[in-house]
Amino acid sequence: MAASLSSTSVPREVATLRTLRIAKHFPFFLVVAEEQNLHRAAERLNIAQSALSRRIADLEKELGDVKLFERQARGVEITPAGRLLARDVREILYDIEETSRRVARLANGDMGTLRLAFSEPMIRRRLLPSAIKKFRTAYPDVELKAFPLTSEAQRQKIRGGEVDIGFVIEEANDAEEFNVLRVGMDKFMLVLPVDHPLTAKETVSIRDLEDEQLIFPARNLSPRLFDRIVSAFDVNNVSPIISVEVSAVDIAYGLVAAGMGLAIVTAVAVSSAPDDVTFRELVDLDLPLQLTMISRKSSEDALLANFAAIVEEGLDGRVSSDDADQPVPIGSEA
Template sequence: MSSSLPPSVPREVATLRTLRIAKHFPFFLAVAEEQNLHRAAERLNIAQSALSRRIADLERELGNIELFERQARGVTITPAGEMLAHDVRRILLAIEEARRNVGRIAQGELGTLRVSFSEAMLRRPVLPAVLREFRAAHPEVELRAFPLTSDAQRSRLLADEIDVAFVIEEATDREQFETLHVGQDKFVLVLPADHPLAAKQIVSLHEIAGEPLLWPARHTSPRLFDRMIAAFDARGVSPNIAVEVSAVDIGYELTASGIGLGIVTAARADRTPPGVVLRDLADLDLPLPLSMLWPKGSGSPLVRQFVELVRQRVAESEG
């Protein structure tokens, strides 16, 4: 009901009145279309007297408004009845559309799917391919995409603000979420093309000790920041952090500008901009498993279909 109900009419009373009126609609519509109580009663498979009472009850519920003029050979619908018939058809069509939409949502044909991902995952070929394929297969599903850090994704997943997350996996993820391993990432060193270490294919941490480093920002990924510090400490190297950066592209540009050497994830040699090169770090023992997370016990058909599509594409890429 409208929020503009008079203060004297409680919402509950108005709702009950609406339900009392609506239950008569099929009977009213049959009479409006047949223009004859006898034929309408046969169509509905009820007694004519019962149908007459239904119409009388509806007229009373509407405020004693006459919907039909009773005549010897049948009934004639009044202008008020014509208007009501038009509205009833519209209402019944809307109910049928609602029924179809509920079924389509239950089948995963309608709705909204909220997908988040870290920069590391977006740069891998699997996720863009899955997003394109899912959109093509479900054109009426609203697909929302959110680039977020792994920690932010976990928070939003727990708050039911997203449906699926692609993160750098942590040990506690399997306790809180359903998980699917989707790949493995690693850190690489970004060097200016004219740097002396660029002549080597593999660089050790001791070789970059003292060099100014471009480091993943603490404020975006505090746990990853701490894990990197611990990995350097394990090799007896104290990193000289010159700048904390929040994206790979920023690391590329600052490295090319001579600000420092970049340590980045999800780097691909075929997408490296001019002026910089990528080199493996031999002894940075920091594996970065990538996982897809979704809520435990999720009953969403859209989530199930998306997870299955990712599962298939990951299996194909590994096979």
């Protein structure tokens, strides 16, 4: 019984070499198929007619002694097998060109997938939504995936290669582990009902809050900031009376307006706050929050570089440090 000639019986290395031997003849074959004349085809290719004839003969042999052209006195006539090959070769060469173009675009950051993580404080600032919009306009073929996460969750995802860029509240060792770009600063302020007695004061101290019901961030979402605030209270010999722990700014506003307590939020633009709450500075809660864009130091991804460039443009063009849409509770950040 004759041995099977199916592709499964041919080692991958042998099949690949045979494919390369066949493919190297394709450009020459196509010109002959178009000209239907070896002399004109050789002139067009700027090679000797004898060399071109050998290439066609080698291709026919590699294909299993398949006749691609019928030789005639005034030229050649392509065979049905040749017409089928010409059609398929055009598709193959087009696919190669398209693949080459797509690979170049991917290398240049013009296509692909960018995974972006951020905390609620960052997405509420004008800088990040504006950068996302500009990036999507400039790179419409890039798939942008967004993940709202706490700062520490972002760091873990970046370490694990699950996220490309994060926007976090910076920690002391971030610059050692990540590429960092500082994008803004926040501080804490107090949210009060408009009719609260403390609104008579321009600034409020932690001691003023000694007997107040307070709305704090949910500790499980932001343990570091929670502990930093509690420590600031301890320094002032005040034990905070925490009535509610929240994880979203709208919840904090609603609870303050309902008289459930006073909330601590990060200090960003307050123009979008409800009419029935107001803000005061906490003079002795001096915990500046550095907002930072981070990415893996080992990454040389062009997509990441393109997005970072747009963020930097936004920083350069920013006319005011008050670049956020509304305050957010610290409970949304870690």
